[in-house]
Structures are given as structure tokens and as C-alpha cells.
Amino acid sequence: MTTEETPHTTEPTRPTSPTGLSRHVQRLLARLRAFDARRPWAWDTTVTLLWTTAALVDASGGWRNIARDPTVPVWLVVTLSLAFALPLYWRRRHPMAVLAVMACAAMVSDVSGAFLQAGYLQMIPLFHLALTRPPLALVWALALILPPLVTGAVRHPQESWDQRVVPTLWAYALVALLGIAVRSRKDYTAGLVDRARRLEIERDQEVRLAAAAERTRIAREMHDIIGHNLSVITGLADGGRYAATKNPERAAQALDAIGTTSREALGELRRLLGVLRDDEAEAARAPQPTLADLNTLITGVRKAGLPVRFDVHDEPTAQPLLAGAQLTVYRVVQEALTNTLKHAGAGAQARVLLTFTPKDVRVEITDTGKAAAGLDQGQGQGQGLTGMRERAALYDGTLETGPLPTGGWRVMLRLPREDSPS
Template sequence: MDDAMSAQGGGRSPLDGPRLSGPGAPPSGTQRLHAATQRVRAFDARRPLLWDVLLTAVVALPGFGQLVDGDARGRDPAGAAEPASMPLAWAVLAGLVLPLLWRRRYPFAVYLVISATLVVHDVYGLKISSLVAIGIALYNVALRQSLARLGWAFAVIAGTAAILVGVQGADDFWRDYTPVVAVAGCIAMTGVTARIRREFVASLVERAERLEVERDQRARLAAAAERARIAREMHDIVAHNLSVIVGLADGGAYAAARSPERPAQALTAISATGREALGELRRLLGVLRAPEQEALGQEALELAPQPGLAELEPLLDRVRAAGLPVVCTVRGEPAGLSEGRQLTVFRVVQEALTNTLKHAGPGARAEVDLTVDGGGVRVRVSDTGGGRTPAAPPDAGQGIHGMRERVAMYGGTLTARAADGGWRVRAEIPAAAAAEGEPAGRPEVRA
């Protein structure tokens, strides 16, 4: 058995044979044979040198016993029968079996040495019982060398036959060498078949490993996309609610000297806004905790949808409570939009109003204009600017970038620029038939 046939060691490959038909079914004869072959291959892969020594010893044993008993007959080159010279017989035995120790590293050289020794064996008419060595050498050439080198191996067979015909005559040539050529052909085909199987199994293993790498890459890309989505959601939630809380706190401090009831109202609004922000953050962070909890066997978390345009009015009420007057105009039927589009519009309005709260200053006013037409939607959020410099960017963070990414998911465009002393954010999302890469629906998070 050769180590090249066991490139996968003791592991199981797709060609390693059928499994048992059932958990309690006894193994068949072929399965037992296959299991024994696998164990031999695994041993060969772990200790190749030991296996080579054992194989060489097994091949040499019959000839060694024969020479020890003095049972080595032969003839001189002239044809006279006489007892073989023992030193010559021992030298021929060594030339037949010892090169097998290097059959893995130098298969063709080993084959040439054994072939030359075999010529000497036949010229002197020796009968040493270790001639299987030439078959093993030819098998290794077929297994490890190119087809061109295998052709040269058969040329060596033809050359040795010609030498023997020249020395011994051609009286019994066809009778003696036709079986030799047939056996050599079978050995070569066996080696080529084993080589093809080894290369095929190696290609299957390489393909499986490549698919595993691609699967891991897809998982990492999906995780990165999910982290980016969560980062956008957390930015929208935290920035908006903190801006509302800051506005309420400032307004409450300003009104404390005029009306004792106003600070209490501001604190109540701050508490409600903070609780809502915490609830949304828990839903988002639940996405990050979900794999760990499922791994521990805990129950799957319930799914909660993200906000849509139905939650737009409560959003405007919170902004108004923070001290920013907002006028909202809606044209068309927003309920006809997909859930993902509703979430995108909601986040654009939320981010734009958050920027107005943070940067517009006192005395600013905001206007939201929403138009739904034939599945497409246009939204415009503008403010009067208040004390803000029109040339200043409304958001130094990732807010506008995140809005632009959201709108681009549906094939839309978003512009944010100074206008009329303030800032204007305008988003246009085409109808579903005109948008490329339409997402399946509104994303959900675990709560």
C-alpha cells in the first residue's frame, strides 16, 4: 500500500465508500475492507519510513530465505547450467529490493536500477523469489511521474527484452514476454487509476475548503452590514432623543423663574423621552445579544418592527415639546408605502429635525413636507436657521452620510444644503418598479 493513495490520512473523503444504512446495521464485507484500508493508509501517512522498511523486508524475505538455504540455481551467459555464484545472487537480491527504500523520492531512478538488476538476473538464469519488486517500482512510476515518464518506463521494458533476446535467443520470446507486458500494463493502469482518484479527491477537498472560506466571508460581510445598520439606528436614536432631552432641560431651566409648573412638565417629558430611547436601544442591543442567548439555550427574543410613518406625529410632538415649532404637510397616502420605505423616511425626518435642534439655535422654525405619489415618495425638511451660520455643516458626524445610505438602498437621492438662511434636506425615493435592488421589507430587530 502506498502513501500517495492516502493523501487524506485517516480522514473521510466523499469517495471513501458508503456509510452504514442504519444506526444498527452491521457493516458489510466491503465496508470492513474499506475500514482496514483506511487504517493502513493512516499508518502509512504517520510513519512513511517505517512502512517503507516493512514493505522492503516483506519483498526481500522470500529471496533471503531462498539464498540462506543455498537454493539459487542459474547458468552462465553461454547457457551452461551451474549453481549460481552466491555473491552474485546476494548482489542481485540487494539490487532488487534495497532501492525500494527510495521509491517515493526517486521513483524513476529506482525503476531503472531494479530493471538493470533484473537484466543481470535473467542473463544468469537466476530464480530469486523477489521479482515483485519490479512491479512495485513500475507502480510508483505510474503513480508519481508524468505519462511521458511512464512511456519511457515501457521503453525500458522493450530495451531489456531486446537485450535478453540478443543474449538468449528468440526461441521462446513471445511465450515468455507476452505475459510480462500484459502484467506491466495492468500494473501501470492501476497506478494511473490510483493517481487520478488521488487528484480527484484532492480537488474535492480543495473545493470544500474554498466553499468554507467563502461561507465564512459571507458571514463576516453579513455581520459587518448588520453592525453598520445597528450603528445607523443607534446614531439616529441617541442623537435625536438626546437633542430633545437637552432642549427640554434648557427650556425647563428658562421657565423655572416664570412658572413653577413648567419645570415639572419638562422633567416629565424628559423622563418619557429617555424611557423611549432606552427601549429602542434595548431592541437594537438585543440583536447583538441574541446569538449568545440562543447558544445558551434561552428562548428566542420576540421580534419588534422599526417605526414607520404612523409614528411620525409622536416624533413631531417630541420635537415641539423640546421647543422647536414644526409644521408638517402630508400629501398622498403614506400607508401604501412599503415598511422599509416608511422606516427610511422616518429616519430622514428624525435626523434632519435632530440637526435643527442641535444647530439652529433659538427662534428657529422647521417645516416637513411629505409627498407620496404612485409608490414614490419625496420628503423635504427645512428650517429658518435661527442663529446658525448657513455655511456651517449641519452635522459633523455620520448623520447625513447615514441618511444618504438609507435613501440609496431604494435607488433614491438625498441632498442637504444651506437655503433661505437655514438648511434644507430633500430626499426622493422612486417607485418600487423603478428602483434597483429593492429590499424585501422593513428590517426587524429583537426586543
Template sequence: MSTERGVQEWSPGGPYPIRLAHRAVQRLRAMDARHPVAWDLLVTLIFGVGATVDVGGGNWRHIAHDSEVPIALVTALAVGFVLPLPWARRRPLAAFGALTMVGLVDAWVGTWLEIGQLAQLVILFNVALRLPSRALTVSGVLVVAQAAVGATRWPEDDWGQQFFPSIMSNLVALLLGIVVRSRRDYTASLVERARQLEVERDQQAQLAAAAERTRIAREMHDIVGHHLSVITGLADGGAYAAQKTPQRAAQALAAIGSTSRQALDELRRLLGVLRDDHPGARSGPELDPQPTLADLGRLIDRVREAGLPVRLTERGTPAATSPGRELTAYRVVQEALTNTLKHAGPRATATVEVTCAPHLLSVAVTDSGGGAARQPAGTQGREVRDGRGLRGMRERAALYDGTVAAGPRPGGGWGVQLELPLAGDPAAPAGPWDTQHQGAAS
């Protein structure tokens, strides 16, 4: 018979007799777990009936060393063996100690009641199952003492033939209890480990969901805040130009439409991650890449159309970096210019400086100030600037071990400084700045 066949026959899914026995054992275990007191009383009743039959029928005389022991003493010994059984589960060591005292008397007078030996095995099994190793040591000493008294008091041809069989039977009960206990503890540890893994899985899912919500909120803040600020500037400029130069008003309206469509496209791509559709079904703007440093030119063109003069300066040779770092730099520039549009006043100007060293990407965005930005540090202007947008900048930079410093400039205005280390990015050949970057500089 092969190993697979043997496993099939002895598993719970094997032949019907095996399945029936497995179900019976499961029912007994369930009954023992649900009604432990009733189970203990049932076991005690069974042993009581056995003791009654053994003593009343005189069967004990066939194996006793002294068959002339008074029946009253035999009855007392039988009762003494049965009475500790109800406490075998709750107080196994105390029950075993009481039973051993009765057993010592039984061994000394030579009755050698079988019911006492069986009760001793049951209680000894519970000691090994429920108590620590110190209790096993105490129980072992009591077992050896009882066996030694019996073998010494009633010697036969070989002292060891009486001593060792008693020790071996008790040792089997101890080992059986240890095995069952080990299996139970192992199963409990597996259940606890599974529970911990479920908790950790739920926590990881919650953390991932929170991180994703934060990322989406940050992206939406950058996208919506920037485009609405541009649209507001264009609308204000168009309303002013409509009175004197209708052609400029029409250009402002066209720029508003273009900016609005771009904002909708970016929001549609961002919110696409929340859909349940299969990724292969997505098309259009949802598949557009995230903006990078190469898109700074278009960003600055939109800001200029909104009425803010911006000068772009680029230094150094750009090293190969990850899309995430480029997106971070782009969003920091976008948020800084958006804040300038909101808070710097109508006559402010801005400067964007991008410096790329071999291991560091540095971006500085400054404005000439005006309005709230001209207020000293610690006043309302700083509180307005240092809000959700700046917090989002710092969170983005922290993802790549970068830093963002922002605050009023000594000569007036506001400044934002981003520094992103490039160490750890995959090596790739560096190239010159994109021509679009060069064209955006002014």
C-alpha cells in the same frame, strides 16, 4: 445477500475480522506517513532477504532460461534489483531507470530473477502514484523494451506468451498506482473543500456580525440622538418657562418623561435582538413594529414640543412599499430634525416635504439655519453636520439603491434630500395618506 447486508459486512463497522483488518491497514498507513525512510528501508530489507534466499538456494535456476549463468553475475543482478528500492518513494523514475538497466541485462542473459520482477512492480507503482503522466510514458517505454529483449533473446513456441504476460503485470501495477493516486487526490480535494467551506462560513459569520453591529449602532445613534436632543430642548424650554410660567414648565417635564419612556422602549426593543431568550418569550415593547411613514406625525409633534417649528407637506399618492424603505425614510427625517435641533440655533424653523411618485419616494428636510448652519460650506458648521448621522443616512439609503444629499442651502440653512427608488417592491393597492399624516401637516 442484500446490498445493505453486503455493505455492512465489508464496512469498517462490520464483523470483527473486517474491523481488525481495517485497523491494521490504518496502522500501516500511519506508520508509512510518520516514518517513510524507515518503511523504505524495511521494504528493501525484505527484498534483500528474498534475493539472498533466491540466489543462495538456487531457486532462480527453476525458471531461468539459462541455468548456467555464473553465480557472481546472478548475485550482482540481485543486488542491482534491490539497491534502487530505497529511492522508490523519493526518486521513483530514476530508481525505475536504474532497475530497468539491470533488468535488460537480466533478460539478455536469461536469469529472469523473480526478485527483479517484484521490485520492478513496486517501483512502477510508485511512479504511477507520485509522478505526472509524462513519467508514465517513459516507464511504459522501458517496460516494453525490457519485455521485448527477453522475448526476442529467448524465443519459445509463441513469442507473445513471453511478451504480453510481462506487459500485463506491469500494467496492473501502473493502474493500481493510478487508482490509489486518484483516490488520494480526491480525498485531499474533499478535505480542502471542507476547509474552504469552514473558512467561508467563518467569514460569512463575521460579515453578518459586523453588519448587525453596524445596524444596531445606526439604530441606537438615531434613537438616542433624537430623543436626547428633544429632551435637551424641552429641558431648556422648561427652565426658561419655570421663571415666568410654571404651568409650561410642568408640561415640559411631562413631555420629558414621555420622551424618555419612549426612548427606553425603543432601546429595549432594539437591544432585545442581542438576548439569548426564545423569541416566543418576548413581550411588550419588544414586539412593537418599527416606525414607518405613518409615524411621522408623532415624530414631528415631539420635535415641536422641543421648541422647533416644523411644517410637514405631503404630495402624491403613496405607493405600496417595503417596511424597510419606510423605516429608512423615517430615520432620515428623524436624523435631519435632530441635527436641526442641535445645530440650527434657537430661532430656526424646519420643513419636511414627502413626495411619492409611482417609482420614487422623495423626502426633503430643510431648515432656516442659524448658528453653525449659517457658516459657509467647508467650515466648521459643515464638519459638524457631516458626521456619523449623515453617514448613517447614506448607508441606510444605499441598502435600497437610494441616495442622500446634504449640505448648506444657498439662501442659508441646511438641507437633506433623500431619494428611494420603489422599483422591485411587491405590488399592492395604493391608498390615500394616513389620516395621522394629514393631521400632522401645518
């Protein structure tokens, strides 16, 4: 006869819920620790009364079961029991003094032959010594604990002395090691908490610094975009107004250029603001301007009415610039020509000289207009100069600005190449 076996399936073991008994126990212990921190006297009084009661119960007659001399007076036994138990109230604040008092009581107990079990209460202040005091304190604790043990073993040699001394010392050593372990655990936990707190502070500081740097970068980009395009539009509008009475065709061209420049500025602003929106899943991201866009930039400035001469000196051994450095050169030229449009006055001319060498790239922008003194001191339009200096500093570059001896203004940017020393 054949029997069919039913396949046995084992259900996966579910993880233990974090809201079980252990969590309630941890909460209870946390509440007890918090209560003890607020009212330490309550816990000290409770522990002292508990052990005092136990010591007095033993003093009522149980001490004779292990005593070497059962004829010790009862009043002495009671006194020694109280000497062992009552000092526990100060065990956390003065553990060494409490242990010294207990050691004196232990000496009397062992010499008299009572050998009270309350003497083992010395383990409690010993634990607090290991928990809160330097390691040297344990050496002094041994000097207090050892003499009563040796004296009792020598005075009442009913058994070999090592059977009395060695096991007790091992017990005390285990208590001291327990205190050291708890102390190490507390120090480790406190170190983790302190490290987490410092990491949280550093994270908040990094977030604030990153936000400030991003705000500065955005402000610099918007200043370059809006400032330049508005300056070009202003120049075109002024030119179109003068041309409207004499040459309507030139006025129409100026209006077309104004429309084109405005649309380009709006497009750049939309892309910039689109990246900043949190709800924009796929913001439009266009490539940043490069050196190849300088001709377009200068053409727009020329349409605004500023004659610009653009020269490039390129050595064959010079390597191409990084994209970020090219953006820096573009923005510096843009800002310098914008300042010329604003401040150079009528009849001014500008020149852009771009020089490539194996060690660096240099761009010099000069104009023949009147020097705007406020720019040099950071007044008025000086924020543009600050932005240029910040861009240059990102690539370990230098920016020099100032009036020319023959009149006009000069902006000189130098960017070292990545493979050349600073």
C-alpha cells in the same frame, strides 16, 4: 395432533459500533503514515532489506526452477538480484532512475537465460511513477520494460513469445492503473480537504461580516433612538426651565412631555435589547416606524420647541413604499430634525417636504438656523449623517446634505421605487 407455533420475532439489527476493529486499523495506519512522514528513511530501508533478502533467497538456488539456462554463474545471479533489490531505497525520490537500473538488470537476466523472478520488482518503481509523475512518464517506463521482455522471448524461444510478453505487460499495466487510481483518490481527498478548509474560512469571514453588519445596524438604531429622544428631552427641559418662572402650567406640560418621551425611548431600547439577548425566547417585537408615524414624530419635535411645517405631495399613480424604505424615510427625517434641534440655534424653523412620484420618493428637510459646518465633514455629530447615507444606500438611494445659500441646512433623500431603473 395439533401443535401450536410460537411466533418468531426478529430483533432489529444493531448498527456496527464505530469503535470496532476497523477504527483501530485506521488509527494504526494513520500512525504508520505519520511515522513515515517524519522518518521516510526507516520505511525505505525496511522495504529494501525485505526485498533484498527475498531476492538473495531466490538466488541461492530457486531461480533454476524457471531459468532457461541453469548454468548461469551464481555470482552473476547474485549481482543481478542485488541490482533489482537495492535501488528500491530510492524508489520514491527517483522512480525513473530506479526503473532504468532495473531494466538494465532485466536485460542481462533475460539475455543470459536466468529469468530471475526478482525482475518483477520493477512493478514497485512503476507504481511510484504512476503515483507521482505525469502520465508521459508511463510511456518512458514502457520503453524501459518492453525491450528485455522481447529480447528474452526471442533469444530463448522455448514457448511462444506472446506467452512471455503479453501476461507480463498486463501485470505491469494493472500496477500502473492501481497507481493512477491511488493518485486520483489522494487528489480527490486533498481537494475535499482544501475545499472544506476554504469553506470554513469563508464561513468564518461571513460570520464576522454578518456580526459587523449587525453591530453597525444596532449602533445606527440606538443612535437614532437615543439621539432623537435626548434632543427632544433637552429642548423640553430648556423650555420648561424658562416657563417655570412665568407660566407654571407650561412648565408642567413640558415635564409631562419629558416623561412621555423618556418612557417611549426606554420602551424602544428594551425592545431592541430584548431581541439581542440569547436567553430571551420570545422577545417583544413591535412594528418598525412607517410613514404613518411621521406626524407623531413631528408633533414631538414641535413640543420640544422647534416649529416644523410638514407638506406631502402625492401623485395618484404612485405605489406605496416597501416597509424598509418607509423606515429609511422615517429615520432620515428623525435624524435631520434632531440635528436641527441640536445645532440650528434659537428661533430656527424647519420644513419637511415629502414627494411621491411613480419613479421615486423624495423627502427634503430644511431649516432656517445656522449651518453646522462640522456635520459636512463628518466631524462632531457627523456619525448621524453617515447612518443616513448607509440607510439610503440599502435601497439604492442618494442623500445630499449641505448648507443653503440663504442660511440654514438642507437634507435631501431620494429613494427609487423597486420597479424603476436605478
